[in-house]
Each structure stands twice: as C-alpha cells, then as structure tokens.
C-alpha cells in the first residue's frame with residue numbers, strides 16, 4: 065500500500081518539477097540582454113569566418129546568467145564558463161562510451177586520448193576563468209587557445225585510421241566554436257577595453 069501511494073505521487077511531483085524548470089528557463093530566455101549578445105556575436109562572426117552567428121546567439125542566450133550580463137566583460141566570463149560546462153558534459157559522455165567493452169580497440173584508444181585531453185582542458189578552463197576575472201587577458205587567451213587545439217587534436221585522432229567515424233564530431237565542433245567565441249570576446253576586451 066505504502067509503495068503504491070508513493071508511486072502515484074511521483075507523477076505530479078515530476079510534473080511540477082518539470083514546470084518549475086521550464087518556467088525558469090523561459091524566464092531567463094526572455095530577459096536575456098539580446099541586444100548585447102547580438103552585437104557581440106556579429107563582431108565575433110566578422111572576425112572569424114569559421115564561427116556561425118546563429119550558433120553564437122543560440123549558445124549565449126541559453127547560457128545561465130547571460131540575461132544578467134550588461135557589458136561585454138561579463139558576457140566574456142559567461143562564455144568561458146559555458147565552454148567549461150560543455151567540456152565537462154562531453155567528458156562524462158566519453159566516460160559512458162568507454163563502458164562499452166566490445167568497442168573497437170582503435171576507437172577505444174582514441175576515446176582514452178580524448179578523455180585525457182578533455183580532463184586537462186577542464187582544468188585549463190578553470191584557470192582561464194580566473195585569469196579573465198583578474199584581467200590577465202593574455203593568459204586567458206593562451207588557455208582558451210589550447211582548449212581549441214584539444215578539440216582539434218581529439219577529432220584528428222579518429223582520422224588516423226581509414227573508415228573510422230568519430231563519435232565526437234559534433235561535440236568537438238561545439239567546443240571549437242565556443243572557444244572561438246570566448247577568444248573573440250577576450251581579444252575585443254584586450255583591444256577596446258570592453259566597449260562594443
């Protein structure tokens with residue numbers, strides 16, 4: 065009897081949790097400072113043709129706290145944090161993939177390399193955020209550039225054997241693009257002292 069009542073409670077609980085999440089998400093989306101985000105992304109996409117404007121706007125708008133950003137400097141911090149979160153999520157995903165014992169040994173060894181690259185990159189992102197906060201923009205720039213290289217190195221590993229398809233292409237590409245966004249913002253701040 066007891067178990068039954070708890071399971072019938074589970075659905076309304078789940079639903080109200082879901083409602084709570086979705087209202088808070090839409091709230092942060094509507095109050096996003098979209099003018100700042102659009103202006104920044106336009107500049108980023110102009111400075112690097114490899115960056116998609118739409119990807120930039122969508123990513124920054126969905127980032128937690130981007131609605132609180134009222135200047136480029138704050139948006140820059142948010143973008144590096146977004147990069148760190150993306151790396152952390154992707155590393156967890158690799159960990160899941162590695163649980164499959166029947167995986168091709170070549171793919172497995174690539175995934176191990178990527179796991180190590182991402183682990184280092186997460187630490188680097190943490191330092192890049194500190195450097196950024198303390199206005200050591202050159203150091204922050206070097207850190208984010210190395211994260212960008214890590215995504216490329218990870219992806220290239222899979223290309224060393226013919227016929228192998230990287231299971232991480234989208235994730236590496238996301239990390240690459242998020243790095244480009246952070247780098248553009250860091251460089252804008254370095255050069256213009258934060259005005260846009």
Ligand SMILES: *[C@@H]1O[C@H](CO)[C@@H](O)[C@H](O)[C@H]1NC(C)=O
Pocket residue numbers: 111112113114
């Ligand atoms: C764009 O990407 C290509 C291929 O990855 C690279 O060779 C080129 O340097 C990139 N351009 C810029 C401006 O970063």
Ligand SMILES: *[C@@H]1O[C@H](CO)[C@@H](O)[C@H](O)[C@H]1NC(C)=O
Pocket residue numbers: 122123124126149150151153154235238242
């Ligand atoms: C990484 O960021 C991109 C762009 O914001 C997003 O679409 C993607 O879902 C994120 N991936 C992970 C694993 O967090």
Ligand SMILES: *[C@@H]1O[C@H](CO)[C@@H](O)[C@H](O)[C@H]1NC(C)=O
Pocket residue numbers: 097099100132133134135136
């Ligand atoms: C949004 O960003 C613009 C440009 O930096 C700024 O002038 C404006 O005050 C910001 N608005 C809000 C609501 O933070």
